[in-house]
Amino acid sequence: MKLTTKALSFTIGAAALAFAGIASAQETLTLGSAISLTGKYATNGVHAQNGYEIAKDLINKGGGVDIGGTKYMLEIKYYDDESTPARGAQLAERLINQDGVEFMLGPYSSGLTKAIAPVTEKYGVPMIEAEGASRSLFTQGYKYLFAVLSTSEQYLASAIALAAEKAESEGKDPSTLKVALAFENDPFSLDVRAGVIDDAAKYGMQIIIDDKLPRDLSDMSATLTKVEALQPDMLIISGHSKGAATAARQIAELELEIPMVAMTHCEAAKIIGKFGASTNNYFCPTQWAETLTYSDSLFGTAAEFDALFKATFDGYKNVPYQSAQAAAAVMVWADALSRAGSLDQDVVRDAIAATEMETFYGNIKFSEAGNNIAKPMVLRQIQNGEYAVVAPSKWASAEPNLTFK
Amino acid sequence: MWQGIEMLFQHPSVNVKYILDGLFFGSIFALAAYGLALVWGVMNLKNLAQGDLVILGGYFTWYFQSALGWNPILTLPIVMFIMFFFGWAMYALVVKWVIDKDLFTSLLATFGLALVIQQFINLVFGPETQTAVSELGKIKFYLFGGRIVVPEIRVVGVLLCAAVAVALIVFMKRSRTGQAIRATAQDARAAKVMGINTDRVYALTFSINSAICGAAGALVAMMFLVQPFYGITYSIRSFVIVTAAGLGNLPGVITAAFGLGVLEGYANNILGASYQQFIVVFALVVVLVWRMIRLRKARMVLE
Structure with a gap:
């Protein structure tokens, strides 16, 4: 018995070492997101964060994202925007200026997205958002804002x-x-x-x-x-x-x-x-239902996403669409980055604009304005x-x- | 606009509904406003956390139903009981220390309390909107050629409002404590000299207010819905009612609350739903201006 424990701990130790070895040989790419973890949007903010996490982990498990021949592991840096737009805008500045984040995921709600988009736009930081459905987000002529969900109208x-x-x-x-x-x-x-x-x-x-x-x-x-x-x-x-x-x-x-x-x-x-x-x-x-027949190579079908999500996070009887679309946003990042083959923000931006993919969440193709026009409600x-x-x-x-x- | 007025004549039963709804909803606002009139009159405290006490009471009712499976109507006295002691604690912790300070300090302190209660609810119960379902039936009857359906919970609200009003009046008029409260309201210093423990009177007044708010909140959860940040609506409404009615005027508070309820229904019909709230505040302005004009006659200059 003692021996087995010892053997086991040795194996784990070796595996950890080996894993550390692999990890250090790889680059990490950090996406930034201000998200509502407290305040009135806290519930949906957490749904969105779980969506981001599940997609990120699965992509990393599959070896990360290949950008121009180098493998990158995805990482997401979150700040809690307390469900207030002013705080969201501050945190976006902080992510970009202090933390050096070059690519962004969206916050939760149209209001927060509206507050953050001018900041990302100012610095030319592409942002793929999944939780801001307001049509008015896509009439401002923003170049760096993309949304995977159907807009409110x-x-x-x-x-x-x-x-x-x-x-x-x-x-x-x-x-x-x-x-x-x-x-x-x-x-x-x-x-x-x-x-x-x-x-x-x-x-x-x-x-x-x-x-x-x-x-x-x-x-x-x-x-x-x-x-x-x-x-x-x-x-x-x-x-x-x-x-x-x-x-x-x-x-x-x-x-x-x-x-x-x-x-x-x-x-x-x-x-x-x-x-x-x-x-x-x-x-x-x-926006999405787990009974739909959409599918992709990462999560499989919508039903498989549903099952995996419930197995990963406790306490979900139904998987909210907020989580599904958040996961889809991370998938678009992985896809666009690997197609861009570069970390240059403008090259990546153009790659996102050219996205045309099928996901468990629905088809994704962006209009000139940046909203997804391939997925119906x-x-x-x-x-x-x-x-x-x-x-x-x-x-x-x-x-x-x-x-x- | 004309379409709305036309409808009032084409479908006369609509009028009955607006008046009934005005009474039903007015009774809830009247409850919260009683409490405010009480603390305002006795302690000269403008309690900005009034609406948040209402919402907290509503959350207790919701919690007792959803987590413990209790009948929400029966939670009402329990919620009042809990809120009474919550009020006492609030008084001892915060209100007591600001009561004799200037207006600005007590406004700030109660505003702070409002924020604390909101965040407390948000952390403990979560930010979603919640409702309790009363499982009561409906009363149906026909009048002026239209069907009128009245959920019984709304009738409970009116009855409760009446009961609390009567209990308050009797308590204030007859009981020794009521006398002490009134004496303190008239002149706190004199009351103190006469041996009344004004501190206790204040604590009691604030706790009674808190319990009344709790009752209103239980009804809000059963008739409407509660959300951690909804308190402000009830605060504003209470202030409007008390200001329009005048302090220490219980019949005035009830009339103002019912009047505003009915006015809202008609404002929605004639001007549109977006004017429903505007009309409440507008009514307050009209009352204040009218009162000023009336007072002007009595105003004199000392030579």
Whole structure:
């Protein structure tokens, strides 16, 4: 027994030595990220960080990134931005000026990304972000900002398209559909609203209620009272988790019967667990779902990513899309760096711009403005207490449950 | 705008809903405002942590339901009890030392307290929005050709608001402690000379306020939702109500809270949801200006 322990410790020691030998022969490349580890975005900030970590570890395990013939191990330097934009911008300066970071990963949320992008832009530091969906990030002419996720104005586009499709199949003109909108008065939700209004206009749908709810919204009964009186065919809501929780609770409390209810942040607000069967048939858009059939050579399929993630980090019943897209951002870095074959920031920037890859998270190809245009938003419906993908039909796993009166 | 006004006539039941909702939601704001009126009147303390006490109470209710599986309605007295002692501790640790300092010091101290409570909630319970589900039923009836659904939890809110109001009035008028509180409010020094332990009176007042906030918070968790940084909404609302009603005017506080609730519903309908909060503060400005004009008549110059 004693001998085995000794032998074992020897083996471990030798392995460690050998590993140290390999490691010292390799270079490390440090990516920097200010991320919300405390403050109001802490939960999602940690989801994003876990996504970065899982991809980084897997890439390093596979031998790192080959840049112009040298193997580089990836490392990520994090600072906690405390969920405040001003702090985020300071930390970006610090990463670039003091820590000498030349390549950045994004923070969590559009607000933080908005604060950091001008800094990275000023120093010509390319940044691939995964958590800032606001459309306004991509109308500033930023050259060094890239995002792997779908931008906010696309969030509910598939819901509108589905409604139009369904109306037509019932022999109705989509322009007879009446739409009620309830959106929080914040940049993200207003972006989503702008997309919805454009899409609704395309089909000639009538918007009969268009409420902008306060930022500290916790009650929308006045809006829902109007909904009950005017009987729209569709009610569309976006206001982060608080909007989803408020809407789900109050629609059930008032026993409203609306043919189609679509809202963002269903999962974050845990509406199924809280409000049970009353949430059946709600439509919820998401960036990513583990049932999708996307795949790549690093993680495999979306389902395999899901399994690996749950095995790596404790306490996840569902893998949040925030983690999936963060992992995808690190994959884009590895891919672009190896294609660039150089550590020159502008060469790397052009390599990122030329990205065209398939990942477990979806296809990635950047527009001129830097947002990902190859991945659609996925629309899911709550069916019997489970999320089922219902659109786009190419990846759908269930039929939407929807009839207009 | 005209569309909204038109709707009020086309669907008369909408009016009933706005008035009912105004009463229901107003009662929660009235609870938080009572507490503020109490500490403001007795201790001359402008408590900026008022809303954060509400949110903390809400988090207790949420926690008791989600982690321990308790019925949230039954948590209400427990939350009030916990918050009473929390208030006592807050008084002994912080408020006591700033109460006789100038206005600015006590404002800063309670603002600091608000930040500490927010971060405490954030660290202990996490930053997500949370709700407690009351599992109560609904009352349904038809009026003016429209269906009206009232969740029972909202009725509980109004009843509780009434009960606390009555209890407070009786307590203040009849009990010795109530008398002592009123005496201290009138003239702290004189009360001290008469043998009243003003320090204890202050501690008690602040703890009662904290317990009332806890009750409001429990209702907030069951009717709306709680989030660590939502306290400010309830603080502002309480200040608006108390300022508009005037200090030491309990019926005024209730009327102002209900009035604002109803006004909000109509503002949403006629002007749009984005004006809902604006109208609350605007109403305060109107009340203050009107009061100033009325006082001007009584104002005289000493020659």
